Amino acid sequence: MNNINAIILAAGKGTRMNSTKPKVLQVLSDKTLLEHVLMQAQALCSQVFVVVGLGSEQVCQALDDDSINWVEQSEQLGTGHAVQQATPYINDDSISLVLYGDVPLIRQSTLKDLITQAQKSGVALLSVMLDNPAGYGRIIRKDNQIQAIVEQKDANTEQLMICEVNTGIMVLDSGLLKAYLGNLNANNAQGEFYLTDIIAMAVKDGKTIASVIAENDSEVAGVNDKVQLAELERVFQKNQANQFMQQGLTLKDPARFDCRGTLNFGQNCEVDVNVVVEGDVSLGDNTTIAPNCIIKNAKIGTNVVILPNSVIEDAIIGDGASIGPFARIRPEAHIGESAKIGNFVEVKKSTIGKGSKISHLSYVGDTIMGEGVNIGAGVITCNYDGVNKHQTTIEDGVFVGSDTQFIAPVTIGKNATIGAGSTIAKDVPGGKLSLSRTKQAVLKNWKKPIKK
Template sequence: MNVVILAAGMGKRMQSALPKVLHPLAGKPLLSHVIDTARGLSPSRLCVIYGHGGEIVPERMQASDLVFAKQEPQLGTGHAVMQALPHLDEEVPTLVLYGDVPLTTSNSLQQLLDSAGKDKLAILTVDLDDPTGYGRIVRQDGRIVSIVEQKDASAEQRAIREVNTGILVAPTAKLKKWLATLSNDNAQGEYYLTDIVARAVADDVPVVSAQPKAVWETLGVNSKVQLAQLERIHQRNIADTLLEQGVTLADPERIDVRGSLSCGRDVSIDVNCVFEGRVELEDGVSIGANCVIKNARIARGASIKPFCHIEDAVIGADAEIGPYARLRPGTELAEEVHIGNFVEVKNSKIAAKSKANHLAYVGDATVGSRVNIGAGTITCNYDGANKFRTIIEDDAFIGSDTQLVAPVRVGKGATLGAGTTLTKDAPDGKLTVSRARQVTIEGWQRPVKIKK
């Protein structure tokens, strides 16, 4: 099977310099959704027709299984498919898709392909309560004989509710023949792909149809309003799938998945959470409200409290994170680690049952088990040019307002007094303190404001 994806349109109503098909839905370009769906059908050729925006479309979408053909100028859908002809295998059918119609499912497309077989023209159609503006599917004795555009339809034809979505499958050799006969003798001066229906009827090629399970599978994007509408439809579909899998969602209308989210049993997710990239939540994980989680693996029983930001991190079983915690790339937390409010962890490994409960920065550090990191603690890992690592061994106690100037090591069971600035290694099992001696000045008086 060949697949041709039409993605050359300007999208004037998007009011943007970015080509329409590159606008994001659920965190990835509209065109990427269509390409991914097409790949699920295992095509032998996958050709993208681009035009508006120049080379930015092939630059963003480049992959070994894609070929690109430029349509310049843009003279209609029939003209767009013509640009793909040199790349198509005549021995197999050709499926035509649209780069701005992102939600068509592979199941619906497979039904269309099955209807087409190897020698029929098959059109994906849909019944609309209000078909205004769409090309009507005209049938005789149940067979499709033509597609009539709104402006050309009679009153009787305008009453038809079955409309053309533009998605079709055609035998490639015949498609090449039909395209060669298209005319642009119309008000728009364009070559319309829908005109091949009349050519097929004239050649006694059966014109058949298939319909998707839902109308939203055929909806396209021509404006930011429509893009926002499809975003909510897509997110609600994801939410419904999660609910069917047993995930508890506080409000299915207030979740955004911009990648893949896999959940175990008894997972709960509060409102306004955003999941990006690849996120895995194991059994019993709870996610508080307003969290943003990207490319993370969170083990069983972990609790992520509200307003946490987590990126490229691994969180161990029964850990407690937040609220208002930030885990940056390279963070690996073992089981029962506690990271509290306004604590930032970056490129660090923290072993089991260690705690940093408030107001701390742990960067480029290796932290052992059962370590307590007091409020206000900072690992000073950057000298303005290079990053250095801090080692804190098992059972260490780091007092509040401590600065660990890396590279430095805190020994097993060591205690650092509050306010310490550690520039040398602290030995195992001993108290290390580095602070100015406390002095009380006798007879000192607080300054008062001078009256003018």
């Protein structure tokens, strides 16, 4: 929308967080609280102003967004004073949306409704109905028209019974906002300049205060401590899970699923309990993920089976592949079509060819592996010499016996066989059997050491 300014108040320290990070930099899902609010503001507004105070340098560095206009509130004198720091940079012939950097679940659709109402009346505020309104400013209405907002500490007994409360989120004609801010005073229990006092001023001027009532309290809930942060995390995850299930994803227990990023999926995908998705993840059709897996920045094909307790990060998994259980697929791994990565296998920066199998207890790093390769239990590519990494090449059809070490750089030719227990430090020709073992012997004079 054009000619709309967002003013996001983010100057609070958040003492109750007991953290060295400012409150707005606490993380919910994969974003800071402030980033969640910014995402909605930037989608709706032509300009975004963020008012910062304590810890401002840390906040600015963390976001590092050139589209943000940073405004400093050097003294903490209330919400009205905070908004006033941004108004010198805003044109009178615009409208201003006031948001809070610690209210992460505010919905774009709600803000659109609020902006529409303000464009008609000049002033619109967002309220919510609470069963327990303690601590919040009460909305005072007469003949259903908003007359004022009374803060908890300034409310009388009758006003304290009101369940409709102010969320602090409002939209105003910018010219009106500037005029009213200039008339604020600190004659209240807190000794602060309340932004909410401008509502009574607007009513006195004969303005009709439009309003939107939020659908649920979590949408407008602020975060003041780690308990509230955890509560909103669960709400956020529940909302995501419901959306995914409506789009066709099967979640065995949506309460035990976390998506901390972006998840795209095909048809007939199934995710079991305690799965964590991070970053950008995509699943092809008919892919299943078993319990206790972590999937981060991965492209996973169709008909893939990921077995329990597996970790996949920055990797590509081909169609029909099987991963796990207890497998770790590290960055820059590309697991080919119908390949098998079995239990307690780690793959890093390697390409595993179509139909190849690494079934048990192996480490494969910096390796190019062809198609139809069979790797026995306990095989290791020794890719690091203490200074540099080196590559192992295993061509199509190779069979590697258990407990083999490849001392990279080394190339194993097509259809070669490596005998179990070998240490391979030289290239192996294709189609041949290679092994390195000493002749088995029994040492007659050897004695078992005795513990001293």
